[in-house]
Amino acid sequence: MLHCRPKILRYTEGVKKARPFPALIDVARRAGVGAGTVSRVINGGQYVSKRTMARVQEAIEELGYQPNVAARSLKGRRTKTIGLVVPSVADPFFSVAAGAIEAVARDHGSPVLLAQSENLPSREREQITSLIQRRIDGLILVPCDGGNLSLLQQAAFPLVCFDRPFPGQPFATVLGDNYGGARAATEHLIHRGYKRILCMAGDGKLFTSQQRVRGHRDAIRDAGLPYFAELEVQDYASASDALRRHLLGKDRIDAVFCIKNLITMNAYKILRELGVEVPSSVGLLGYDDFELADTLDPPITVVRQPVVGIATRAAQLLFDALEKGKHPKGTTTLKVDLVYRGSCGEMLASRRYT
């Protein structure tokens, strides 16, 4: 049943255009075999005789052949590449996370396409679009906006979020226990006798901030302490001024709870600058551990998130989806540690907050 097969000259032997890389067909010609055979050798070598295999491998070697992933993924619908969208890789939290994710991805043979959203919805959209056009197999996302839902649903690749959930949507998500961590932190401050605690929340629109503020608030309420709205600072711009004001004016605060890395460091600077005694006149507690937190004077008590754990888990969930087909749903919340140092009273051993 041979139907008319017109002989089409596909790979013009005569005119060799200067190609940057040799293609599979070049290997085939050099080894004197067909294209299919070379492909078989590359992919495991089932149904190829030892002799042929050796000849092909020699040709691959000689030409320095490198398979073209673009062509491969065009046919096979797998790019073996995952996407990662974070607000900013310069942020220590996300840079450590990105490093961990790259490590997992590499172990699975997939490089990472890195994109930064800067917490801007429009930027996030651009970046996701760009990744979709590159047909990534899966995406790890720190979402900053719910507006890209339709984009992602249409794309239909596995998606795992970390650090923040996708607003209003049950994608697989890996979080630190923001509420619990903040609550434990504030309870610790209260237990230490601090009563008027300034909560420096950074960007109040962010999920993590909101959760931590909530934990803080609940701890205050449950301890029966009065709640003061003016003791929650929800933006970066006015944070330093607010802290100074509350340290110097009347109704002075006696503790500061900082909800993020850089805020803690900034608060520490200001406390030093004003010559405030820590922890005796004002207590300081930060969210996120940082290099030197244990060396400052006094060492800073912090809530420590398992950054690598969170990122690694997210990556593993993604590859489970890709390789074992088990689509992850639901939220994984990882425990955080309260690391007692000296900035809100005497030092104790670290304790895992459950």
Added chain:
Amino acid sequence: MLHCRPKILRYTEGVKKARPFPALIDVARRAGVGAGTVSRVINGGQYVSKRTMARVQEAIEELGYQPNVAARSLKGRRTKTIGLVVPSVADPFFSVAAGAIEAVARDHGSPVLLAQSENLPSREREQITSLIQRRIDGLILVPCDGGNLSLLQQAAFPLVCFDRPFPGQPFATVLGDNYGGARAATEHLIHRGYKRILCMAGDGKLFTSQQRVRGHRDAIRDAGLPYFAELEVQDYASASDALRRHLLGKDRIDAVFCIKNLITMNAYKILRELGVEVPSSVGLLGYDDFELADTLDPPITVVRQPVVGIATRAAQLLFDALEKGKHPKGTTTLKVDLVYRGSCGEMLASRRYT
């Protein structure tokens, strides 16, 4: 001269396999036009009537069409993607650099394929191979080994190195002035009256370490001070012990010059732990600025590299090569600043080292 063109049914209209994304041909059919026309609309729309254009754009909208970059780059030999290989993104220096590079790349419409080498030659090779197979348009590399030269030469895409040069090969390179920075640093220490300076060099095999050690050594020699080999510590493992020994034994040192971020922080910790008075009994000077360096007690004098400047320059060189075809060669060395704080004598204004 129409030669026999057999009618081949390429895009089987009948059986529609469930494709994750609509293809260009789907848009074409929906709009009732040919494939070429859709392609023209997507790419600028030269030679397309307004009516057709509108119809096609409508179809694109309705289907949520996203061009497939793999197919595009297969034909066009441009992936619009660049590669970035750094030792580790978790390292603050490289994470800031990666952020800056991503920002430049994004402005040029190219996402970044991120790979970590962990300073391992074999790992570096794997990562570069992987990037080559993805046919990146260009590569930004922090080389850790010269063994991959042939690989990169064959690949023949533009390559820019930063932080370190490619061993023995004149690829385009952007560096901080390691020699000059270290020399100025040590001169400053000497000028302040310190005479017996411990140089903590981290991994002595790294280019940056070697250059900085050289600058340090030359400064010592030119000042007429005696040179002691035992005052150069060339590995991480023994660094802490060495420092402790030299602080406590006989022939005590009177200053420490740390060649990298984390080493400086570590040295500071040890100095505090031993209760050593800084700067009165021992001076401390670090390479690379870091958060809190200005807040420690005393604030740490450091050599500050223009990290963002270095990374941005590297990225710009790459895109100049890609877009304007001007192949960059040669080394760009950026100036570094000596930031006078208090850890080796009284504070002065910062000075740019020329």
Added chain:
DNA sequence: CGTATTCCTGGAATCGATACCAGAAGTGAG
């Protein structure tokens, strides 16, 4: 009105790897 020019358009070959199919070659049993 005919011809030259420009503007638009559809269709096929192409990029490089894979998957499938048909058939050749080799093996073993009867």
Added chain:
DNA sequence: CTCACTTCTGGTATCGATTCCAGGAATACG
């Protein structure tokens, strides 16, 4: 030696977008 197999091989359609080419439509110009 034949038949039924398994093993091995070459050839080509296919993925999706671009880039040609040929030719139709529309306009301009003599």
